[in-house]
Amino acid sequence: MNKIPPYLQPGDTVGILCTARYVNTEQLQPAINLFESWGLKVKLGATVGQEWHIFGGNDDLRAQNLSDFFNDPEIKAIVCARGGYGTVRMIDKIDFSGLERTPKWLVGFSDVTVLHSHINSMFEIPTLHASMPVVIDNKTPEAIDSLRKALFGEEISYSFKIDSPFTRKGSAEAVVVGGNLSLLYAIQNSVSEIDVYGKILFIEEVEEWLYNIDRMFWNLKRSGKLQHLAGLIIGGFTQLQDNEIPFGMSYEEIVWEKVKDYDYPVCFGFPAGHFADNRAIKLGEKAILRVGEHVSFMQRA
Structure with missing residues (x-):
């Protein structure tokens, strides 16, 4: 509890x-x-x-x-x-x-x-x-x-139009966990590691190389972290870097490649992360996520 x-x-x-x-x-x-x-x-x-x-x-x-x-x-x-x-x-x-x-x-x-x-x-x-x-x-x-x-202790709720082809419709009511991708990767197999089973996983990142995003998401997939989610929320992935020879995939394509075979709702462009419109999310608390033509997210007090 x-x-x-x-x-x-x-x-x-x-x-x-x-x-x-x-x-x-x-x-x-x-x-x-x-x-x-x-x-x-x-x-x-x-x-x-x-x-x-x-x-x-x-x-x-x-x-x-x-x-x-x-x-x-x-x-x-x-x-x-x-x-x-x-x-x-x-x-x-x-x-x-x-x-x-x-x-x-x-x-x-x-x-x-x-x-x-x-x-x-x-x-x-x-x-x-x-x-x-x-x-x-x-x-x-x-x-x-x-x-x-x-x-x-007021209700927080957000709604925004989907602006990504890599979206899976659906709904979930579950506890939200997550945060910055690099840090979630850094604390795996430690006492600080989060339990993602049956949870809505939120991830954001900044100033990261595309190949490294790919590597970290492969780790999440191969370790089973992406298999049993209730939902996946991708927030801001900002100021990303690429090599002189391009990696060849956008961050959305990198993520979608790892989660396309599952059946939970997935949304990109959630207003939270390293940018001006960084909306609050209560981690470790239940939320209602609905992904359709629009995305809605709500957490009651």
Whole structure:
């Protein structure tokens, strides 16, 4: 049984910290202003403004900061400042006992996929795949409002017209899991690996080589990860790279080649990922997905 964290109320405190790359207070000011406009208080972590190589402090500091926020009764939601790389370096140093005792929303995407997967699979606590503070001022009003709705316990629902020939119609009502493809690939066969059986799998990616996308999807197929899904949602695959001699397949063709023989609904172009219209998704929570002439996605509070 999922342990759904309490939704936020005006006057609650959100904590912002670094689990991966470095960020300073000035970069966070737009997000601080946004959260305060929603009636929330903001507490900055010890990692904000700290710099160790490309990271927001060394691995021990980043792990300790997150552990402290899990144990802090004042903080009702934890927002990762940015992604990049670094969460997998310290995941095994984190004390999750505070989160187990008192579930709270953890927010982020990209490199934060490591935490989403670990928390969803190990503790059956939902998390929130959504925009992060360092890029919040570049997001669409719809993306920002979806974050607010998800945090405050309002229904989130999206509908968009299909703009891809590689789509399979159908419907599914199941738990959503997933995140960034490279990170899902990196944590396979570890304690943080997600269970995808009977789930709706969401995947997005950025700045990846087409041949590497192909390699990672072959791994998902050969390891059985794509066989027993309830549905597949492909979000943004942006700023992709190719060699001088072209790979010869688009990312859609790469994915479709691996899933065409199954029977669950598949959609491309979902509004979540490394772009302005990054809509919130509650990972580890049920959703209703319908793929027809349009795609609809809904998660109730």
